[in-house]
Amino acid sequence: MPSPLRIAVLASGRGSNLAALLTARDRDELKAEFVLVASDRPDAGALRLAEAAAIPTLVLDPKAYPDRRAFDLELFGKLADSGAELIVLAGFMRILDGEAIAPWTGRMLNIHPSLLPKYRGLHTHRRALEAGDLEHGASVHFVTAELDGGPVLAQAVLPIEPGEDEQRLAQRLLPLEHRLLPAVVALVAQRRLVWRDGGPWLDGAPLGAPMRLSTQGLESA
Ligand code: GRF
Numbered sequence: 001m002p003s004p005l006r007i008a009v010l011a012s013g014r015g016s017n018l019a020a021l022l023t024a025r026d027r028d029e030l031k032a033e034f035v036l037v038a039s040d041r042p043d044a045g046a047l048r049l050a051e052a053a054a055i056p057t058l059v060l061d062p063k064a065y066p067d068r069r070a071f072d073l074e075l076f077g078k079l080a081d082s083g084a085e086l087i088v089l090a091g092f093m094r095i096l097d098g099e100a101i102a103p104w105t106g107r108m109l110n111i112h113p114s115l116l117p118k119y120r121g122l123h124t125h126r127r128a129l130e131a132g133d134l135e136h137g138a139s140v141h142f143v144t145a146e147l148d149g150g151p152v153l154a155q156a157v158l159p160i161e162p163g164e165d166e167q168r169l170a171q172r173l174l175p176l177e178h179r180l181l182p183a184v185v186a187l188v189a190q191r192r193l194v195w196r197d198g199g200p201w202l203d204g205a206p207l208g209a210p211m212r213l214s215t216q217g218l219e220s221a
Contacts, residue, residue, distance in 0.1 A: 001031075005189035008036040008084035010075075010092035015046025016174060017090035017111055017181050022053055024182035031189050036082040038075065040094055056082070062094070072100035079104075086188055089143065090181065098145030106195020108143040109188070111181045113173055115155055116141060120148035125166045125173070135159050136169060138177045139210070140184040142200060151200050153193065154211040154218055156180040176213060183218045184211075 009018050018037065024030035037050035038058040050057045058078055065071035079087055080103070089110040101108065114124035116139040128136040137157040144150035156176035160169065187193035193202050200207040202220075209221035 002189070002191050004031045004033045005185075006035045006083050006085045007032045007088060007185070008038065008079050008082050008086075009034065009046070009050075009088045009090050010038050011046035011090045012039055012041050012044055012093040013046065013091045015044065015049045015090070017177055018046045018049055020178035021088065021090070021182050021185060022049070024186065030182050030186045032185070035084050036079065038079065040071075040092070046090070068095070069097045069100060072097040076100045076104065086185070087143075088181070088185060095147055096143070096145075101143060101145065105144065106142060106200075109140055109153070109181075109184065110143050110148070110150075111138060111140050111177055112148050113138050113170070113177065114148075115139060115157065116148060116152050125169045128160065129164075129166060129169065133160060136173065138173055138180055140180055142195065151207075152210040153200055153207065154180060154184050154213060156213040179217075180213050183213065187218070 009021065011018055021030065025032050034055045036056050036058060037046055039047050040060060040062055042059045047057050047059065060071065060075055062071050065074065085107065087104055087108040089108065114128065115137040119127045125136065135157050137155050139152050139155045141152045142150040158173055158176060193200060211218040211220055
């Protein structure tokens with residue numbers, strides 16, 4: 001049995017994806033130790049969740065730093081000090097500096113609410129609706145210097161309903177995000193999903209297409 005994976009989570013908002021990770025841990029579906037929850041916003045709900053779960057927290061104010069690189073170097077320095085083996089971006093609403101995150105290549109995941117490579121960046125639900133897409137979804141990917149651009153590991157797909165608005169689509173997608181993210185993190189914690197030779201490997205072979213979330217869990221494409 002591998003030892004519990006030491007995880008740090010970065011979040012700017014309410015923290016429902018962090019809550020899903022903690023629930024998975026409590027149900028023994030994810031063998032992890034949460035060593036830090038960090039945020040760029042003192043009012044982030046994620047920080048309150050972490051406090052309630054007795055997880056150390058950190059808030060860094062971007063305005064206190066001369067530029068993005070200075071902020072990110074400080075933040076990722078603190079993350080290294082925390083002993084984290086994996087960083088999970090769960091609604092962390094900042095673009096990251098390539099130099100600061102380079103040491104974390106293959107050790108940092110992000111959840112993004114679109115079927116990447118579609119709709120990198122913001123307003124993904126609106127953009128999917130405006131494009132007339134028939135389906136939408138969420139992706140978990142390894143983070144690289146390119147915004148929402150690293151290798152996609154797994155996706156959850158959701159049919160778009162006729163006439164639904166942005167808010168409803170986001171609301172319907174969220175429960176899928178809450179299954180997708182812990183499932184991918186659990187594979188990393190089991191050391192089944194690893195970064196090797198510049199890309200993701202699953203169970204000893206390069207991961208071809210992203211896995212897909214079904215009612216049974218993650219399935220290979
Ligand atoms: C999620 O939709 C996530 O995909 C996106 O930001 C949102 C964060 O929600 N990147 P929460 O803070 O986890 O509730």
